[in-house]
Amino acid sequence: MSHTKIDRAVIVKLREKYRAELYDNVLPFWIKNSPDREFGGYFNCLDRDGRRYDTTKHVWLQGRQVWMMSRIHNELHRPGENSPYLDMARLGAEFLRRHARDGRCVYFSLTREGKPTHLQRKIFSECFYVMALAEYARASDDDSATAEAREMLSHVIAYAKDPSLLGRPSYAHVPPTSNLAVPMILLNLIQEVNGADGTDYADLAAWCVNRMHLHIRPELSLVLETVGVDGNVIDSPEGRLVNPGHAIEAGWFMLAHARRVRDAAMARTAIKIIDWSYDFGWDEKHGGILYFLDSAGYSPVQLEWSMKLWWPHCEALVAFIMAYQETGDDRYFRKFERLTEYSFSKFSDPEFGEWFGYLDRHGEVNQRFKGGPYKGCFHVPRALFLVEKVLGELLAPNLGMQSLDVIDKSQI
Amino acid sequence: MSHTKIDRAVIVKLREKYRAELYDNVLPFWIKNSPDREFGGYFNCLDRDGRRYDTTKHVWLQGRQVWMMSRIHNELHRPGENSPYLDMARLGAEFLRRHARDGRCVYFSLTREGKPTHLQRKIFSECFYVMALAEYARASDDDSATAEAREMLSHVIAYAKDPSLLGRPSYAHVPPTSNLAVPMILLNLIQEVNGADGTDYADLAAWCVNRMHLHIRPELSLVLETVGVDGNVIDSPEGRLVNPGHAIEAGWFMLAHARRVRDAAMARTAIKIIDWSYDFGWDEKHGGILYFLDSAGYSPVQLEWSMKLWWPHCEALVAFIMAYQETGDDRYFRKFERLTEYSFSKFSDPEFGEWFGYLDRHGEVNQRFKGGPYKGCFHVPRALFLVEKVLGELLAPNLGMQSLDVIDKSQI
Numbered sequence: 099m100s101h102t103k104i105d106r107a108v109i110v111k112l113r114e115k116y117r118a119e120l121y122d123n124v125l126p127f128w129i130k131n132s133p134d135r136e137f138g139g140y141f142n143c144l145d146r147d148g149r150r151y152d153t154t155k156h157v158w159l160q161g162r163q164v165w166m167m168s169r170i171h172n173e174l175h176r177p178g179e180n181s182p183y184l185d186m187a188r189l190g191a192e193f194l195r196r197h198a199r200d201g202r203c204v205y206f207s208l209t210r211e212g213k214p215t216h217l218q219r220k221i222f223s224e225c226f227y228v229m230a231l232a233e234y235a236r237a238s239d240d241d242s243a244t245a246e247a248r249e250m251l252s253h254v255i256a257y258a259k260d261p262s263l264l265g266r267p268s269y270a271h272v273p274p275t276s277n278l279a280v281p282m283i284l285l286n287l288i289q290e291v292n293g294a295d296g297t298d299y300a301d302l303a304a305w306c307v308n309r310m311h312l313h314i315r316p317e318l319s320l321v322l323e324t325v326g327v328d329g330n331v332i333d334s335p336e337g338r339l340v341n342p343g344h345a346i347e348a349g350w351f352m353l354a355h356a357r358r359v360r361d362a363a364m365a366r367t368a369i370k371i372i373d374w375s376y377d378f379g380w381d382e383k384h385g386g387i388l389y390f391l392d393s394a395g396y397s398p399v400q401l402e403w404s405m406k407l408w409w410p411h412c413e414a415l416v417a418f419i420m421a422y423q424e425t426g427d428d429r430y431f432r433k434f435e436r437l438t439e440y441s442f443s444k445f446s447d448p449e450f451g452e453w454f455g456y457l458d459r460h461g462e463v464n465q466r467f468k469g470g471p472y473k474g475c476f477h478v479p480r481a482l483f484l485v486e487k488v489l490g491e492l493l494a495p496n497l498g499m500q501s502l503d504v505i506d507k508s509q510i
Numbered sequence: 511m512s513h514t515k516i517d518r519a520v521i522v523k524l525r526e527k528y529r530a531e532l533y534d535n536v537l538p539f540w541i542k543n544s545p546d547r548e549f550g551g552y553f554n555c556l557d558r559d560g561r562r563y564d565t566t567k568h569v570w571l572q573g574r575q576v577w578m579m580s581r582i583h584n585e586l587h588r589p590g591e592n593s594p595y596l597d598m599a600r601l602g603a604e605f606l607r608r609h610a611r612d613g614r615c616v617y618f619s620l621t622r623e624g625k626p627t628h629l630q631r632k633i634f635s636e637c638f639y640v641m642a643l644a645e646y647a648r649a650s651d652d653d654s655a656t657a658e659a660r661e662m663l664s665h666v667i668a669y670a671k672d673p674s675l676l677g678r679p680s681y682a683h684v685p686p687t688s689n690l691a692v693p694m695i696l697l698n699l700i701q702e703v704n705g706a707d708g709t710d711y712a713d714l715a716a717w718c719v720n721r722m723h724l725h726i727r728p729e730l731s732l733v734l735e736t737v738g739v740d741g742n743v744i745d746s747p748e749g750r751l752v753n754p755g756h757a758i759e760a761g762w763f764m765l766a767h768a769r770r771v772r773d774a775a776m777a778r779t780a781i782k783i784i785d786w787s788y789d790f791g792w793d794e795k796h797g798g799i800l801y802f803l804d805s806a807g808y809s810p811v812q813l814e815w816s817m818k819l820w821w822p823h824c825e826a827l828v829a830f831i832m833a834y835q836e837t838g839d840d841r842y843f844r845k846f847e848r849l850t851e852y853s854f855s856k857f858s859d860p861e862f863g864e865w866f867g868y869l870d871r872h873g874e875v876n877q878r879f880k881g882g883p884y885k886g887c888f889h890v891p892r893a894l895f896l897v898e899k900v901l902g903e904l905l906a907p908n909l910g911m912q913s914l915d916v917i918d919k920s921q922i
Binding site: 143145151152153154209213214215217267269271272334335394396397398399401402403404405456458459460464465466467470471 | 555557563564565566621625626627629679681683684746747806808809810811813814815816817868870871872876877878879882883
């Protein structure tokens with residue numbers, strides 16, 4: 099535990115850096131290159147310079163961009179007020195509502211015109227649909243979008259609690275497993291649907307936290323992606339898989355929830371899993387956070403395990419500045435600074451805007467595009483937005499988000 | 511066209527190198543580490559030193575190892591004669607026949623005991639099942655295995671000609687596509703089921719060659735993995751995808767078929783696609799064959815595109831020594847030599863046997879294991895075996911496989 103005070107001027111300068119990156123480098127890339135004014139929605143497959151290399155519309159990214167544009171609108175404008183962000187959000191929200199749903203399911207990808215091309219038997223398209231409409235409802239002052247978000251969330255909850263509804267084949271002799279992604283995204287969705295002050299879905303949130311605890315393994319000082327639903331560790335590549343960026347994201351979702359429910363023990367756990375996962379995932383040789391690891395030290399079977407992806411770094415930026423805000427422990431601020439240095443120098447593209455998404459282990463750009471089937475207007479601007487807010491709160495500690503002073507800081 | 515004669519001593523030395531690698535370094539790794547004497551079949555997830563890190567039995571690799579062990583037996587022994595290779599082949603063949611089938615389908619993966627854990631809606635498990643039983647039938651002198659191979663092949667053919675039978679969802683507005691893997695693997699299966707002299711399935715072979723021609727694009731000097739079934743090029747990452755190793759493998763399958771049917775034009779085409787694909791896929795910066803490329807120069811969306819995998823190099827070794835044998839053009843021999851130098855120095859592990867499978871772009875080992883969900887006892891020993899045979903034929907040109915002297919060599 100260390101409490102050297104961080105110089106106020108350092109925080110002021112960082113805040114300015116994050117604000118400029120968000121509003122001058124990242125958001126303009128999407129506002130300029132992504133809108134499809136002819137068919138609605140966004141082009142999300144955009145090359146380094148913003149030119150599109152595919153017209154497929156991936157629904158995760160349509161939903162996430164609606165959320166992001168709505169969130170920025172809600173930060174800067176009143177509900178329903180004209181703004182370029184609300185205009186962008188509407189373009190995507192209307193496209194989604196018109197084309198992406200098929201009853202209780204949401205497609206994974208659509209043609210440019212909005213015809214379905216792929217349906218996954220997973221819950222994530224549905225989740226990003228919920229997230230999009232929940233925030234868009236606040237931006238546009240449209241209660242019908244709130245209602246639709248809550249209705250779709252009810253289907254997501256049903257799928258999460260009984261995955262057999264998704265129609266994936268299962269075998270009686272294969273014990274059911276829990277995937278970390280499901281409780282963590284649901285916990286985040288609850289926060290999104292509730293908005294700043296809501297307290298609905300409390301039982302579901304408790305279920306999510308309990309599920310997440312199955313994945314948190316103090317005996318390993320690690321978070322495992324997949325465990326048995328009875329909490330047993332599975333001795334296979336799947337059961338030993340660690341995704342540090344994912345665990346760090348789970349950590350800050352849990353920390354945000356702990357603040358809402360004022361649970362200091364939960365906040366401590368959240369910060370612990372952030373710290374474990376970063377320490378396990380940081381590549382001492384080349385810098386950056388590795389994508390996948392095996393808890394027992396075997397080579398992960400995922401070919402891309404050693405790559406450095408933008409989103410784990412985005413999640414870690416948010417997580418460590420929140421951990422610092424929560425505890426005042428400057429070790430977290432140092433990790434935040436190290437991550438800022440790595441991320442801005444390796445991922446950010448000052449020439450054409452936005453961040454590269456995929457570096458090889460050595461830190462060289464492996465994919466030059468800015469948008470693809472799994473990268474869009476989301477992780478980078480969300481991280482910049484959230485970090486900038488926390489930095490602002492650190493400068494004005496009596497405003498905005500509060501840390502849980504109930505935490506016994508000596509125990510962290 | 512160049513016809514500098516390759517020194518006989520060079521070929522003698524290379525043949526010895528390949529033979530030693532096969533019989534002293536590669537096969538012993540599998541014979542020592544893979545057999546499961548308790549439940550049958552093979553452990554195929556083996557770490558660098560041969561220790562297993564997962565007991566899942568991946569059916570592609572069970573089938574391929576049965577094929578390989580049977581093939582070696584058939585080279586060295588009489589049908590049904592006792593040999594360690596036949597013993598190994600039997601261990602896998604009996605396990606497959608007992609556990610891997612469910613009617614017309616073959617599972618993708620099984621537990622150690624043989625219970626199913628995954629069924630793919632693709633045809634490849636079925637293909638490797640056919641390949642395994644066809645060669646095993648010759649090794650064991652078991653006609654029932656031949657019959658079963660042919661019966662399963664009939665299901666594969668039905669799936670290949672009408673993919674809707676696999677139960678994958680499709681949309682009326684999405685035009686059907688052709689995947690290069692399907693006709694090329696079928697063409698190879700026909701050769702495997704027919705054995706050395708058979709001529710069955712001639713119509714199917716013609717269908718395969720026609721389908722492969724949809725993928726061969728002289729206007730690009732490339733082979734595309736996915737095209738419309740009417741032969742149109744699809745302008746998307748999927749439609750622009752080039753997998754040089756796969757195209758090179760298709761090339762030598764086609765060259766082997768051209769020899770059987772004595773079609774010189776087809777042989778020329780086969781060698782052309784080998785050469786195109788190698789030239790497009792060779793990484794001038796770091797050496798080795800890249801895994802995926804985009805025909806228009808965009809970054810492939812596959813994260814692992816820049817990696818160097820063992821199997822494209824194995825396929826290229828076979829393809830170029832066959833191209834040299836066919837044409838006498840020493841440019842092919844030089845490429846074969848360059849590939850030999852890269853592959854033996856980067857992939858081979860003299861300490862523990864077998865080859866590493868996955869290098870990063872720089873040529874560093876990215877996955878240390880020797881066997882995994884997609885790597886087993888197949889590509890390395892098959893390539894070593896086939897190359898050693900061709901080198902032997904080059905030393906005794908009147909024995910064994912014949913080249914098509916009808917080729918007008920000036921046109922290549």
